[in-house]
Amino acid sequence: MAEMNMIQAINSAMDVMLERDSSVVVMGQDVGYFGGVFRCTDGLQKRHGEHRVIDSPISEGGIVGTAIGMAVNGLRPVAEIQFADYIYPGFDQIVSELARIRYRSDATFTTPVTIRTPSGGGIRGGQTHSQSPEGIFAHVSGLKTVMPSNPYDAKGLLISAIESNDPVVFFEPKRIYNGPFDGDPNKPSQSWSAHPRGEVPDDYYTVPLGQADIVQEGDEITIVTYGTIVHVAQAAAQALGVNAEVIDVRTLMPLDIMTLQASVEKTGRCLVAHEATRFCGYGAELVASIQRACFWHLEAPIERVAGWDTPYPHAFEWQYFPTQKRLAAGIRRVMEAG
Amino acid sequence: MAEMNMIQAINSAMDVMLERDSSVVVMGQDVGYFGGVFRCTDGLQKRHGEHRVIDSPISEGGIVGTAIGMAVNGLRPVAEIQFADYIYPGFDQIVSELARIRYRSDATFTTPVTIRTPSGGGIRGGQTHSQSPEGIFAHVSGLKTVMPSNPYDAKGLLISAIESNDPVVFFEPKRIYNGPFDGDPNKPSQSWSAHPRGEVPDDYYTVPLGQADIVQEGDEITIVTYGTIVHVAQAAAQALGVNAEVIDVRTLMPLDIMTLQASVEKTGRCLVAHEATRFCGYGAELVASIQRACFWHLEAPIERVAGWDTPYPHAFEWQYFPTQKRLAAGIRRVMEAG
Amino acid sequence: RPATNVDFQETEQLAFELIRVLDDDFEPRGPWAPDLDKDQLLESLKLMTLVRAYDDRMYRMQRQGKISFYMQCLGEEATSIGPGMALRDGDMIFPHYRQQALYLMRGTGLLNMMCHCLSNTRDFCRGRQMPVFYQHAEGNMFTISGNLCTQYPQAVGWAMAAAIKGSDDIAASWIGDGSTAEADFHHALTFAAVYQAPVILNVVNNQWAISTFQAVAGGERRTFAARGHGYGIPGLRVDGNDLLACYATTAWAAERARNGGGPTLIEFVTYRGGAHSTSDDPSRYRPRDEWSAFPLGDPLKRLTGHLERLGHWSKDQQSELEAEMKQHVADTWKEACSHGTMTEGPFLDPHEMFEDVFEEMPRHLDEQQAEMMELEEQEWPK
Amino acid sequence: RPATNVDFQETEQLAFELIRVLDDDFEPRGPWAPDLDKDQLLESLKLMTLVRAYDDRMYRMQRQGKISFYMQCLGEEATSIGPGMALRDGDMIFPHYRQQALYLMRGTGLLNMMCHCLSNTRDFCRGRQMPVFYQHAEGNMFTISGNLCTQYPQAVGWAMAAAIKGSDDIAASWIGDGSTAEADFHHALTFAAVYQAPVILNVVNNQWAISTFQAVAGGERRTFAARGHGYGIPGLRVDGNDLLACYATTAWAAERARNGGGPTLIEFVTYRGGAHSTSDDPSRYRPRDEWSAFPLGDPLKRLTGHLERLGHWSKDQQSELEAEMKQHVADTWKEACSHGTMTEGPFLDPHEMFEDVFEEMPRHLDEQQAEMMELEEQEWPK
Numbered sequence A, B: 001m002a003e004m005n006m007i008q009a010i011n012s013a014m015d016v017m018l019e020r021d022s023s024v025v026v027m028g029q030d031v032g033y034f035g036g037v038f039r040c041t042d043g044l045q046k047r048h049g050e051h052r053v054i055d056s057p058i059s060e061g062g063i064v065g066t067a068i069g070m071a072v073n074g075l076r077p078v079a080e081i082q083f084a085d086y087i088y089p090g091f092d093q094i095v096s097e098l099a100r101i102r103y104r105s106d107a108t109f110t111t112p113v114t115i116r117t118p119s120g121g122g123i124r125g126g127q128t129h130s131q132s133p134e135g136i137f138a139h140v141s142g143l144k145t146v147m148p149s150n151p152y153d154a155k156g157l158l159i160s161a162i163e164s165n166d167p168v169v170f171f172e173p174k175r176i177y178n179g180p181f182d183g184d185p186n187k188p189s190q191s192w193s194a195h196p197r198g199e200v201p202d203d204y205y206t207v208p209l210g211q212a213d214i215v216q217e218g219d220e221i222t223i224v225t226y227g228t229i230v231h232v233a234q235a236a237a238q239a240l241g242v243n244a245e246v247i248d249v250r251t252l253m254p255l256d257i258m259t260l261q262a263s264v265e266k267t268g269r270c271l272v273a274h275e276a277t278r279f280c281g282y283g284a285e286l287v288a289s290i291q292r293a294c295f296w297h298l299e300a301p302i303e304r305v306a307g308w309d310t311p312y313p314h315a316f317e318w319q320y321f322p323t324q325k326r327l328a329a330g331i332r333r334v335m336e337a338g
Numbered sequence C, D: 001r002p003a004t005n006v007d008f009q010e011t012e013q014l015a016f017e018l019i020r021v022l023d024d025d026f027e028p029r030g031p032w033a034p035d036l037d038k039d040q041l042l043e044s045l046k047l048m049t050l051v052r053a054y055d056d057r058m059y060r061m062q063r064q065g066k067i068s069f070y071m072q073c074l075g076e077e078a079t080s081i082g083p084g085m086a087l088r089d090g091d092m093i094f095p096h097y098r099q100q101a102l103y104l105m106r107g108t109g110l111l112n113m114m115c116h117c118l119s120n121t122r123d124f125c126r127g128r129q130m131p132v133f134y135q136h137a138e139g140n141m142f143t144i145s146g147n148l149c150t151q152y153p154q155a156v157g158w159a160m161a162a163a164i165k166g167s168d169d170i171a172a173s174w175i176g177d178g179s180t181a182e183a184d185f186h187h188a189l190t191f192a193a194v195y196q197a198p199v200i201l202n203v204v205n206n207q208w209a210i211s212t213f214q215a216v217a218g219g220e221r222r223t224f225a226a227r228g229h230g231y232g233i234p235g236l237r238v239d240g241n242d243l244l245a246c247y248a249t250t251a252w253a254a255e256r257a258r259n260g261g262g263p264t265l266i267e268f269v270t271y272r273g274g275a276h277s278t279s280d281d282p283s284r285y286r287p288r289d290e291w292s293a294f295p296l297g298d299p300l301k302r303l304t305g306h307l308e309r310l311g312h313w314s315k316d317q318q319s320e321l322e323a324e325m326k327q328h329v330a331d332t333w334k335e336a337c338s339h340g341t342m343t344e345g346p347f348l349d350p351h352e353m354f355e356d357v358f359e360e361m362p363r364h365l366d367e368q369q370a371e372m373m374e375l376e377e378q379e380w381p382k
């Protein structure tokens, strides 16, 4: 056991897998000699060699395309896209190829590729360093989509992703790389050491894909969220003194609807929250699935708190970001309805 | 007035706009000398010249990227992507550039580009000639997203799209290019001449963006859909003898929620249907928005009928496609619930 | 013909010439003439004749509505067969959709290929792909994609992995002239150059991309073979209707790659003898007699001409062979249809549509599968 | 220096040489020596000195937390200023993020650029972009994107439109060495070649792409200038720290484009003198003294050296100029801050966040805007 922040946990996951499985390779822009712009691959090339931790040209399409070819030849590439905002030049290889090669070939070819990419805002990154495109990938049949909210899950889920024979897009909420964030930018930044999930085993372990996590039990309302907003939601509910059940979806596809359903049937009220823009965002699917599964138990309409339907504006980050204030307003709307 | 199928109506819209506005240009693969693989640009190069109706290299990214540059220089490009399945190599230019140039530049630069692309299945096109990715584009702030369901709307909406100073992604349901389709592949194919909306003015007219269309009034259930499924839904409701209100969304972004809300408040029951895969599809947003707007009027959970969450399989097209049978099952679930 | 280990600089001229072996009198000439023995030549002729018979039959079957779609490789056969002969079984092939000959060479089997085009119970894609999107893992033939050029960087990645694993197998990929405009062409060349991947990147320049002449892809300003020069990748421009030249140039590039010399880009100059696909009508955009005027002729005629000159073959033997292949194809078609057609059973079980989206079927697909199967039971209209 | 209307073939050698004007003694030599008069040279020196003072100040302001982010162009100034002088006002510029000098040349204004970096009430992006993502429509300077290389095909499209409209304005775009690996590089070159677009495509090879040396983009196997050869596009490899060479080569390419000669690719060889950005720590991946060892020197020293040789300038005058510019920048910064900073008002009104997503605000944004404004009123924690 060691105290790790999310960067160290993610680094450890790759380190462990590079050690355990000689078919694992790590690739991406600046990931090798330098160790990554967020340091997630720090030291890996030194430990595992240039042939297994590879600096790639600035070509997201080329990174995904070659990763697919490597996977077809028996490797397990873990490819980093430096920011989720820059994943789009690789979109065709992800959607048209990576996601469907197993299917179209009747599983005679498979592509166990993991794509890691930092996402989300709250770091003054403006419109091209803050995006949360997870909903787009969750819509693509054949991709698994994951977003952890703490170091323990990050390492365990990333190892599961690397070991999965299905392609996985693994989003890393960069705002909480170094510490949990309750949505108040004026507070001194916290470290993971205080957080129970900041305790991470040094060795191999997994957190299974496809299982949501009830991070806080409650009976007045269910808050379904993931990534950074898990921490904001907990803080908001606490500040309001509402006994909320907070669920961290963790794996967006496949979705653990059973855990969500059981909770909403218990509380009768539900708020869905994420950082991504609202219209057609992942939250829409959560609402649609939950209203169908729990309709007869719902005492109020399901509300969504999400990024506004605009690009992520540099100057207005804290009016754009789903802060405690906005979560609280959403919780109130749900609690006071009906 | 003339009888036109959707291909002729779309061709006429571009012809009219090329004639009226010297800044309009048409570009895309095979659109020039040949007139397009679906004939939508037939005769346009001959009439308007090689400089205004341009054959492009096979490079969707280059087509969108150069179209943006042309727009910045005062032109109004109408770019064809030969199949919606092949739009992804242009995805970065659409999402990162086209959608956000107005915003990021405080409207000092604008990009009035229309991207036309045939979408949807039912033509034995398999997984790479049948996709319906509209939900992905509706999620991107800054894009308008349109899908007509008949020749009259197709021409009027396309002219509105070309005249819009916002970028528009214009999806053309290729299954109904030549005639309406009620979902039964064994019936002899129908022509548009029998359909009231097959009557199309030869000259300029518009159908405004952002307005849904109630194609059939009813009071038992509201069916919200668009594109090919509009026709399937009408046939299914009729076959069941259900007095359904069928709404053609027409413009997916911005969504005309008021028309949907008024209808569902009246009927108390709602089915959402589309061809795209269900998980995180556009229908999820429709359900999420409607359940919030109409929660207290709903007598049953909102159901979705959509493409299964798999790639579009060649051999099982009619088990995959939302046929009358599947629409009917959905209608029954909604009608019988509660 | 430079040594296979020369520096890039010494190869530059080869991107602008047209590398040929067979002259107009079917005589092998020049430094590229390979030593293929009689059996190998006859083997390749047999294959070429079979592919033509296959294409001809399948094209007509589509016209009769027996299959939904088809694409011929008429006139381009040598650009698959020649290279195929020069590669090892362990080398991985990432084809474009006009390499049916390579699938036959790698043991995919005529019957299996027909069953795929029929999407029948024996389809190795289990009905999930349109006709001609073949695959054959055992034969190291990759699954064909509908999206142009995506296989190019994949081939480079496969080759990078071979190098990482210390194997001397190489990868080879094919695309068309029009596809060179796609992003993945640049991705492939960039990564191949940077990592010196053991890969052969082939461009089959058949003059047309559906209705657009290769000039719309920039082929007239500069040869496609020269596209690699900006990256320091050797380019060979080859007479694609000359089976011996196709073989010899691939052998050169393969030896170079296997010995650590890195990638080679090969442009095969040929002509698309047929329509783009069964959905296409070339009479709308090109002269009907263009092929007959094409200076590089017909690869089949040139190969038979060569064999006749060697005294290994005669017109009669060729007619016999064609009749034999035609019969073989007809018999195989009959057998293929016995495994189901689009209209007559046996049919694939639609529940298979939900398999292989993921390794294990997640709950939501399980439910959708059950819902679909239940609907299958129901009558409609009731 | 060939005539500007020569065939591509006659330009090929220029992609492998290093085109220079100023020799090591700051003497102009060779056929590329332009005739820039004293005033023009002093003008460019003034600008270069201003840009350095600006970069220096803004870099420190970020370090002090006054702005969120910054990127210098230290050492690369000549690759913007030289070309900028050779273009006409009507020519459209699609820059990379290190062309701040071009914005200054095109009249964007130091004050406005600072106000943008502060995202304050005078920010021409109204707070929507990170610092250094400038724009200036009146000056025909495009809005900078965070996504690398996207501006390249856009510049080609702009140039195609100019040709369609019969104007003789041209477009010019800049990217870095690392960005050449992106798909849009290939898109731009393909379309530029096919349509012979009047465009200048510049690659600023400053040796580094964040932590990766230009070799990771393939720069060591083949010059970036040669990337165009595969498409038949002339490439010029230029000493990017030689303002006169940067000017002269751009003038050549501009004249060629304006007269229908089509695109030119220009590689400017230079060195990234500073960190990649304020988020970067180059000591982790390159020797601290690498710049001082860079053979092409410092563009500012070379320009002052040249002017001194001509007797137009002295060390003292340069120190005065630097002091003057430093003061000018300091004063302007003070004024900029009076329009608001990240911490002190006046602030932009957050409701503006919802404007310009579309030309007219649709209902859902209207509602979201109202909801946000209402929340702004509320206290939290209550």
Ligand SMILES: Cc1ncc(C[n+]2csc(CCOP(=O)(O)OP(=O)(O)O)c2C)c(N)n1
Pocket: B029, B058, B082, B086, B089, C096, C098, C146, C147, C148, C175, C176, C177, C178, C179, C180, C206, C208, C209, C210, C272, C276
């Ligand atoms: C990404 C993508 N864009 C467009 C298409 C549509 N399309 C299919 S084949 C084809 C022409 C390809 O021409 P070429 O590369 O020369 O190959 P050929 O058909 O001549 O063998 C086009 C445009 C596609 N399949 N994929």
Ligand SMILES: Cc1ncc(C[n+]2csc(CCOP(=O)(O)OP(=O)(O)O)c2C)c(N)n1
Pocket: A029, A058, A082, A086, A089, D096, D098, D146, D147, D148, D175, D176, D177, D178, D179, D180, D206, D208, D209, D210, D272, D276
């Ligand atoms: C599409 C995309 N991928 C990755 C990045 C992250 N990134 C920003 S700058 C940079 C390096 C660019 O290097 P180069 O092109 O040489 O330009 P320079 O910084 O040297 O001027 C990278 C990788 C990005 N902004 N956009």
Ligand SMILES: [Mg+2]
Pocket: C176, C177, C178, C204, C205, C206, C207, C208, C209, C210, C272
């Ligand atoms: Mg072709």
Ligand SMILES: [Mg+2]
Pocket: D176, D177, D178, D204, D205, D206, D207, D208, D209, D210, D272
């Ligand atoms: Mg650089």
